Amino acid sequence: QKEVEQDPGPLSVPEGAIVSLNCTYSNSAFQYFMWYRQYSRKGPELLMYTYSSGNKEDGRFTAQVDKSSKYISLFIRDSQPSDSATYLCAIYNTNAGKSTFGDGTTLTVKP
Amino acid sequence: GAVVSQHPSWVICKSGTSVKIECRSLDFQATTMFWYRQFPKQSLMLMATSNEGSKATYEQGVEKDKFLINHASLTLSTLTVTSAHPEDSSFYICSAEIGIGQQETQYFGPGTRLLVL
Numbered sequence: 001q002k003e004v005e006q007d008p009g010p011l012s013v014p015e016g017a018i019v020s021l022n023c024t025y026s027n028s029a030f031q032y033f034m035w036y037r038q039y040s041r042k043g044p045e046l047l048m049y050t051y052s053s054g055n056k057e058d059g060r061f062t063a064q065v066d067k068s069s070k071y072i073s074l075f076i077r078d079s080q081p082s083d084s085a086t087y088l089c090a091i092y093n094t095n096a097g098k099s100t101f102g103d104g105t106t107l108t109v110k111p
Numbered sequence: 112g113a114v115v116s117q118h119p120s121w122v123i124c125k126s127g128t129s130v131k132i133e134c135r136s137l138d139f140q141a142t143t144m145f146w147y148r149q150f151p152k153q154s155l156m157l158m159a160t161s162n163e164g165s166k167a168t169y170e171q172g173v174e175k176d177k178f179l180i181n182h183a184s185l186t187l188s189t190l191t192v193t194s195a196h197p198e199d200s201s202f203y204i205c206s207a208e209i210g211i212g213q214q215e216t217q218y219f220g221p222g223t224r225l226l227v228l
Binding site for chain 2 (some may be wrong): 009022034036038041042043044045046049088098099101102103104106
């Protein structure tokens, strides 16, 4: 079993839709939670990070963490074609000093 | 935000040659940098953790004699793929760790696409 599970999709939605991207994890030592966006043939770009359960909002993006369920989500409101990319969740283990990445979910937002 | 650069952005080489990839943190100092490899439509695979002034820590299954890492300064880490073979063709991405308060995050470079003929 992978330490971080992420549905690879692909996910296709119409412009303006609300997108929900999810990951589950198994290691309770994971403490910091990040979401990255990766466009084709580019390096990942940090979107959001958080370390506590609850919601964190940044513009159209909301990151949600539920440590009791070991479940993290990224919501994108009013999705745009420019949001089309692969979204990677990542969880940082302070004990190990490194992050574990999900496999990424490929999102296409159709105009 | 923090900026990490990589050079070259792409490289084509003949089988048996060595290729050096540079990773630089442009506006911050990075004690720790990471090297990843990514195959098409797959996630990032951590190859090694590079610490300034000390030997890199390699992940299981990664040959340290084939993938040489040198972290000579707080802003530069290099990855050298020695005696490259076609199966080494991949997208190599570095990242640099930055502490933000108590939160450790890493910023990624744009990646280097390597094609070994």
